[in-house]
Amino acid sequence: MIKLSPTTVFYTHAFWLDISFTIIFTINMIYQVEMAHLTPLQLVLVGTALEVSAFIFEIPTGVVADVLSRRLSVIIGIFITSVAMSIQAIPAFWPIMFGSALWGLGYTFTSGAHQAWITDEVGAENVGPVFIRAGQFGRAGGLVGIPISVALAGLGLQVPILTGAALILGLGIFLIGWMPEHGFTPTPREERETWTEMKTTLREGFSLVRRRPVLRDFMLIGLFVGLYSEGYDRLWTKHMLDNFTFPVLFSLTAVQWFGVIEFAMTGISIFSNEIARRKLDLKDMRKSVTALQWLYGLMV
Incomplete structure (x- = not known):
């Protein structure tokens, strides 16, 4: 073939x-x-x-x-x-x-x-x-x-x-x-990854984090984003079904409303990614950090 x-x-x-x-x-x-x-x-x-x-x-x-x-x-x-x-x-x-x-x-x-x-x-x-x-x-x-x-x-x-x-x-x-x-x-x-190599990398990483406060801050940001995202991803649908009344519009069912929401989220994601690709210079660390701060602020 x-x-x-x-x-x-x-x-x-x-x-x-x-x-x-x-x-x-x-x-x-x-x-x-x-x-x-x-x-x-x-x-x-x-x-x-x-x-x-x-x-x-x-x-x-x-x-x-x-x-x-x-x-x-x-x-x-x-x-x-x-x-x-x-x-x-x-x-x-x-x-x-x-x-x-x-x-x-x-x-x-x-x-x-x-x-x-x-x-x-x-x-x-x-x-x-x-x-x-x-x-x-x-x-x-x-x-x-x-x-x-x-x-x-x-x-x-x-x-x-x-x-x-x-x-x-x-x-x-x-x-x-x-x-x-x-x-x-x-x-x-x-060059292959092993458990020993992973433990060594983790140990060296934590040592570096202790010496560099800015890395500690990024680690804390990652921790809180991870804690928030898992609970949100798993529970937001149940929250909407249990506590929210969907508008009566075009006789849409709850499943269809979730499809509309998903479609809108995907469209916004594509649009946002294209703006970021055109406008954001990832080589400029200060602008990248500022953009992340605004994004996390909007998420909150």
Whole structure:
């Protein structure tokens, strides 16, 4: 079977995966609240299972991409993700939590491996524009996926999840047939990530933070952003469903309103990213810090 060019595969992967995830996650939290009847604590625990799994397996699964094949690692991760999403279509706490943890495992197979693969194939000096274009394809896939998700939810809240899982499975089959790999060379043993190396890096990092107050401030900012985001991401949908009455407009259902909200958020994100790309000079540290301060202020 003739392989496609690396950039074509990379762009297809970005569009295909984003449309699949958007079909799933536009209604996923509604499904967990309305159909699986998860409590606020259970909603947060599902997210915690994902984060803990990703942390634990990041180093072991990285060996596959470093030693055997970037392509193999990506494909394994895609198939595991498909299975994980399918399991989460069972409307009960333990299957959803297990599926979330399994997705964390699948994520670690693709995390970094996909970017390393395209870098190997096109060269580090050429990969920057490829990443930018892939991001555009991904956002386009997200916009397409939102109305599809809302339409499928009319047939049942599990339908978008199973559809997205099937699409991810199809992506894995596509990658088996058409994803090339010509630039890969195994990472030398001394350059591979290990638990010992991670502990050394953490120890040196904390030592540096103690000596540099500005780094301590950035660390605290990251901590509070992380604490806020997990709770917000997991609970805002339940809060809206329980405590907010959606306007009576065009006979829209709650699911359709969430689709409208998601579409608006994605559109604003695309617009904001384009403004930042054109106006913000990332080489100017003072302007970058000022922009971040305004953004965090707006978030509050």
